[in-house]
Amino acid sequence: MENFQIIVGGAAGEGSKKAGLIIAKMFNSYGYRVFIHEDYHSLVRGGHNFSQISVSSDIGIEAKKDRIDFLLALNEDTVMKHKDKLGVGSVLMYDVSITNTEVLQKDGIETIPVPIDEIINESEGSSLMKNTALVSSFSKMMGMEFEKIKPILEKEFNRETEKNIKVSETAFNKTEKRRETIETGKDPLPLLSGNKAVAMGALKAGLECCISYPMTPATGVFSFLTTVEGIRTCQPENEISVVSMALGTAYAGRRTIVSTSGGGFALMTESLSFSAQSEIPLLIVLSQRMGPATGVPTYVGQGDLLFALNSGHGDMERFVVAPGDVDEAYYWGGKALNIAWRYQMPSILLLDKELSENTYGLEGRYQIEKEDIVEGLNDTGYKRYEGNDISPIAFPGGEAVVKATGYEHTKDGISTETPQEVKEMVEKRIRKGERLREELEVLEAVKVYKEGPVAIVFWGSTKGALLEATKDMNVRLVQPLVMQPFPEKRMKEALEGAEKVICVEMNSGGQLAQVMRMNGIEVDDKVLKYDARPFTVEGLRSILEEKINI
Amino acid sequence: MDNLILPTKNTWCPGCGNFGIQNALKEAVSEMDPGKTVLISGIGCHGKISDYMNLNSVYALHGRSIPVGTGIKIGNRELNVVCMVGDGDTYDEGVSHFVHAAKRNSDITVIVNDNRVFALTVNQPTSTSPRGYVSTTSPKGTTEDPLNPLDTALSLGATFVARGYAGKQEHLKRLILEGMRHRGFSFIEVLQPCVVWFNTFPEYNERCYEMEEEYLPIEKAREKAREWDYANDNQIPLGIFYKEEKPTNEEQLGDIHQVDVLAMMEESK
Ligand SMILES: Cc1ncc(C[n+]2csc(CCOP(=O)(O)OP(=O)(O)O)c2C)c(N)n1
Ligand code: SF4
Ligand SMILES: [Mg+2]
Numbered sequence: 078m079e080n081f082q083i084i085v086g087g088a089a090g091e092g093s094k095k096a097g098l099i100i101a102k103m104f105n106s107y108g109y110r111v112f113i114h115e116d117y118h119s120l121v122r123g124g125h126n127f128s129q130i131s132v133s134s135d136i137g138i139e140a141k142k143d144r145i146d147f148l149l150a151l152n153e154d155t156v157m158k159h160k161d162k163l164g165v166g167s168v169l170m171y172d173v174s175i176t177n178t179e180v181l182q183k184d185g186i187e188t189i190p191v192p193i194d195e196i197i198n199e200s201e202g203s204s205l206m207k208n209t210a211l212v213s214s215f216s217k218m219m220g221m222e223f224e225k226i227k228p229i230l231e232k233e234f235n236r237e238t239e240k241n242i243k244v245s246e247t248a249f250n251k252t253e254k255r256r257e258t259i260e261t262g263k264d265p266l267p268l269l270s271g272n273k274a275v276a277m278g279a280l281k282a283g284l285e286c287c288i289s290y291p292m293t294p295a296t297g298v299f300s301f302l303t304t305v306e307g308i309r310t311c312q313p314e315n316e317i318s319v320v321s322m323a324l325g326t327a328y329a330g331r332r333t334i335v336s337t338s339g340g341g342f343a344l345m346t347e348s349l350s351f352s353a354q355s356e357i358p359l360l361i362v363l364s365q366r367m368g369p370a371t372g373v374p375t376y377v378g379q380g381d382l383l384f385a386l387n388s389g390h391g392d393m394e395r396f397v398v399a400p401g402d403v404d405e406a407y408y409w410g411g412k413a414l415n416i417a418w419r420y421q422m423p424s425i426l427l428l429d430k431e432l433s434e435n436t437y438g439l440e441g442r443y444q445i446e447k448e449d450i451v452e453g454l455n456d457t458g459y460k461r462y463e464g465n466d467i468s469p470i471a472f473p474g475g476e477a478v479v480k481a482t483g484y485e486h487t488k489d490g491i492s493t494e495t496p497q498e499v500k501e502m503v504e505k506r507i508r509k510g511e512r513l514r515e516e517l518e519v520l521e522a523v524k525v526y527k528e529g530p531v532a533i534v535f536w537g538s539t540k541g542a543l544l545e546a547t548k549d550m551n552v553r554l555v556q557p558l559v560m561q562p563f564p565e566k567r568m569k570e571a572l573e574g575a576e577k578v579i580c581v582e583m584n585s586g587g588q589l590a591q592v593m594r595m596n597g598i599e600v601d602d603k604v605l606k607y608d609a610r611p612f613t614v615e616g617l618r619s620i621l622e623e624k625i626n627i
Numbered sequence: 628m629d630n631l632i633l634p635t636k637n638t639w640c641p642g643c644g645n646f647g648i649q650n651a652l653k654e655a656v657s658e659m660d661p662g663k664t665v666l667i668s669g670i671g672c673h674g675k676i677s678d679y680m681n682l683n684s685v686y687a688l689h690g691r692s693i694p695v696g697t698g699i700k701i702g703n704r705e706l707n708v709v710c711m712v713g714d715g716d717t718y719d720e721g722v723s724h725f726v727h728a729a730k731r732n733s734d735i736t737v738i739v740n741d742n743r744v745f746a747l748t749v750n751q752p753t754s755t756s757p758r759g760y761v762s763t764t765s766p767k768g769t770t771e772d773p774l775n776p777l778d779t780a781l782s783l784g785a786t787f788v789a790r791g792y793a794g795k796q797e798h799l800k801r802l803i804l805e806g807m808r809h810r811g812f813s814f815i816e817v818l819q820p821c822v823v824w825f826n827t828f829p830e831y832n833e834r835c836y837e838m839e840e841e842y843l844p845i846e847k848a849r850e851k852a853r854e855w856d857y858a859n860d861n862q863i864p865l866g867i868f869y870k871e872e873k874p875t876n877e878e879q880l881g882d883i884h885q886v887d888v889l890a891m892m893e894e895s896k
Contacts, residue, residue: 105896267892281888286702305891307884309701311876314727318694321687321724325667325698328685329706331883333698351688439892473665473683473699474706482677482686483670491635491678492686 078135082142084159085212086127087151089120092208095233096149097128098268099212101436102229103221104130105268108261110137112541113268113436114611119293119374125154134261139402139437139541143615149211151193153177170215172207189218189255196251200243209234209241213248220257223249266438271428271538272297274403274439275362276305276334278410283447284308285331288323290316290341293374294430295364298336316344324348324357328481330472332414332447336362339381340371346388349423353393353506355481356421356461356468360414364428365537367609376609377430379537379583383591385425386561392503394510396420397561399427401540403437405558411445412520418450420509421470427560429583431538431611453477461490466508514562522564525571526554531625532575534600536560536589539581539612546618552625557589565596577601579624583611631657633681644793644819644828645673648740649680651796652711655803656682664707665699667692669716671747672821673740676711690721697733700877707807708735715745718754718774729783729812734875736806736813739776740793742821743857750824757858762824777852780814781845781869787813788848789867792835793820794828798865805867811875818863831863838866845869 087093145162150171165185173190289299352359367378417424453469459477480490529552670689677686759768791799806813848869
């Protein structure tokens, strides 16, 4: 199997992200499996942004490596920042106007200057098209066909399309072909970010409204949904309003999604508790970034697991799930919405910066549909909180009087402080949690990959790096997806016979390890990364080799 | 929904201004379509209205009724959304929601039972308490001037601004009806004496007067709103201060229909 890693970088505003996407789409069209890791700072112009594309001829590698095979530089900064990742056989393609050539003379590196300005001038293009010139030269160098890039450019540039195509054509003519790229025979896949995948899964499960306030790295869920015809969206004044509005749309019968990151989620917690008490369905997508507080806003962390599990005041039942790639994000985006609605409780879908914003090929491993909910007869005898566990739900506008309340209440939805009635309602909600726990049996709550005496437990986006890093290791990989209700039994089965259990997480406290211990599962060792960067394949492999051999 | 009042035990203090407001609301809603009405209330004495009315209701968190109401309207434009909220609720805890619902011109009706005190928590000052108000948390009297809710609402672009008085039920009922019929954000500030902590019945009875029914231009409306600033001893005008038609938030939203996800995926290749 062939895999190579490409970095395309430039200043913010130079379009390196777009360039990365075009490269990924090119290889995708040849049937390669692609993955894009996005790296950018919290600024709008200048700085250094890059996309790292992992291209595989067979099974996709959804992680970045330390070694780079192709470095495509729109500016000098890109060369300086990544030159040490190049090795013998690597290729550097760079804008010829980059003058600091000393670094370009490294032994064993193939350097290819690209006359970007010349290409643009000859095509009467603009300086905004430098990215088009560079990716086009790269495609030609790799032996791709111009006819393959054309439809991609047409899709990606809805302004100045013709000019971009002209620039691309000129770049193709001016570049020498040095490699061969041939069709792998596999079909291209939909390329989605985790954010988009979650939104699509939710749409498939009947999503009707999205209420959100922008916050990296969750904004992509919201901004994507604002482009979708057929759903209603709103951006209110703050996250307290967001979650309150979402409870309103849901009370009116609309399946609703909210997306946010840690800080915004913190503001939502009072209403999370309201959702539990009033039994109004609520789906919150919580995409983690490196905290605490503002933290490192455009970089990754997995520090909100315990917060998601414990947020909201009072005893409450909830569903929490943490997918690890886009297929899982798509499936659980829909499933978490279905669960919120079927159980009438808050449902939290945990992502992190990497899964939210990186681009993956959706393999289509899962199907998701809108699931039926228990609806009540919309007539005058209706009681909102009737029954032993899940009460039939009704929506206002019909015959029924539909009451929802944050106070403890009777079956009619009227406040009560009577001990017996309080206790009964608490137990009614607990029974919903028990039914959800029963459903865990039929859900893919824990996944196990490979076999071996050492079990490595991970969650979320570290999946890609772990699968690749342990490729040749005799280890078992265990991924809990559902975090609440915690699939304790399934975890114990998955870890049966393991001589050693190691948790791999992107936080400093070992939060999953803590959750496991709370559930009576011993963790022997932890690999924790908290420098706001994801694991690289090589980096993770060397840590694990050390841990396992001792 | 023939009987709009539920048999729930009412725990408002005898003589409380909330009774008059409840009556006015009941009369107004019965002239609309009660089945299509949703009442959202906050937390405080006023909030108990949700337990007392045989209406669709959300008994929301302290300060959060307005965004819940906005969400309900976004979800279903056929519903009449009425938020019955407190002054602490709206001008303190949830003031950002009040500001933005007015700016957004959400098609909801917000009725503030303004007793100028946190009543349920047994007497603390709110944004509309007069300077010097002595309470459990301001034993030496408050040190802030009150907020003028009407002037504030007018400055925010609210498209229907009125003031009623719990002691003038028939007049209040007309204001609520007009507010509910108004397309856009309707704000009705209601002077509600709290007979236990801040009994304003005597001064309101003496100083409140009904304005002529004329719709004022915005600058005149603001001037009128400042006639009584919640502190001075001036006469207190009641009635509709301002009314204007503007596109509502919800009518500008598209229709909800099924989405072809598989086609979207095809697009993302
Ligand atoms: C977040 C939150 N903070 C504080 C409270 C406590 N609390 C309950 S009612 C209330 C005051 C209500 O005042 P107002 O809205 O004016 O209603 P009133 O009782 O005067 O009708 C407060 C502070 C609460 N329930 N929630
Ligand atoms: S405390 Fe005041 S506002 Fe509350 S019920 Fe009694 S009189 Fe009414
Ligand atoms: Mg009050």
